[in-house]
Amino acid sequence: MKNIITLLASFLVITFFISCSVKETHSVDLDDFTSVIQVAEGTEVSFYMWGGSAEINKWVDEEVGSLLKSEYNITLKRVPMDASIFINKLLTEKAAQKETGTIDLVWINGENFKNAKEAELLYGPYAENLPNFIKYIDKESVNSDFGFPVEGYEAPYGKSYFVFEYDSKKQNSLPENFVDLLSWVKEHPGRFTYPRPPDFTGSAFVRLAFYAANGGYENFSSDFSKEKLDKGLDNLFSYLNELKPYLWQEGKVYPRDSAALDILFEQNEIDFSMNYNVAHAQNKINTGQYPETVRTFVLEKSALYNLHFTGIPYNAPNKAGALVLSNLLMSPDIQLSKNDPANWGDLTVLNTTKLSPDLQNSFKAINKGQAILGLDILYGEGVPEINADYIDAIETAWEKEMLN
DSSP, X not given: OHHHHHHHHHHHHHHHHHHHHSOOOSOOOTTOHHHHHHHHTTOEEEEEEOOOOHHHHHXXXXXXXXXXXXXXXXXXXXEEOOHHHHHHHHHHHHHTXXXXXXXXXXXXXXXXXXXXXXXXXXXXXXXXXXXXHHXXXXXXXXXXXXXXXXXXXXXXXXXXXXXXXXXXTTOSOOOOSHHHHHHHHHHSTTSOOOOOTTSHHHHHHHHHHHHHHTXXXXXXXXXXXXXXXXXXXXXXXXXXXXXXGGSGGGGSSOOSSHHHHHHHHHTTSOSOEEESOTTHHHHHHHTTSSOTTEEEEOOTTOEEEEEEEEEOBTTOTTHHHHHHHHHHTTSHHHHHHHHSTTTTOOBOOSOGGGSOHHHHHHHHTOOOOTTSOOHHHHHHHEEEXXXXXXXXXXXXXXHHHHOO
């Protein structure tokens, strides 16, 4: 009996010390970021994000992961997953009242953010408490996401523009607008296509056609209107159905995603590719997948742009680690690294005038490569994303109309 009591006492002591050594990472004090860092030290943080780009994945693993480890002793676990899938995962956990989930930080924006915020799947508000947000971000420039108020429930991560890609060695003239594009496609049957929505790039192309068919984005930038949507869809499908017979494979099939479109372009089956990343073509040139003569262009008032963000799920098991990572992703060093096409080429969300002169010069000195358009062109032809409520409706209508 004495031995049993001794063993039991030893077990209780060991259990006590183990429980004391496990960090509580759920509760954090947003007003004391030093304490947040201390709580996060020695932990692992999971980052759920789109994994369709080998270059981006490598940058996150090597650049972000290395700095997170060296600066904060936090291990980064990147989990490739489309946003719609992890939103459904969080919805399932919410329905099951799961207080401790498996996701710490997500790469999110647009309708996925809107759906997540409205379903109360996100922790916050927190973004405006992060030191790098306070130092380097203009609040007004990041206060909405596809027309939906952010209110501190996500932190800015990068900025993207939609561009078309072509081989300058093969193309002497380019369409200037969507009317010209229709004429070009008719004159070159089978040499153009776009990914099928809801692929991000394909959906963006369809939205731009929606803009063009309806005189611009302005009519759809305010609150959602079913009447405006229905009229806009009629105009959209009038355009797309006229385009369809002249597409690759006569429009009977569409590439499943932007990666499949890239392959068609690489194999010279089509003359144009497209991407929602200004540096995508230069990345492909750098890796030898595209010839050095590939360039990018935008159609008139069709340089669609958006901000992308990171958010923290309501039941993130390591909120402290997520906060540190979210803050790190807005740091000048990481934003500078991300802006380099050798790594990614994603545009910075920082107000660079708030940086030191040396850092400002470092951003200016980045070798962007020949395939990346100048900011003057992108800004001049830039158009914003419309209200997020329209996006799901357009994608659903496209599938019903164009796949029959």
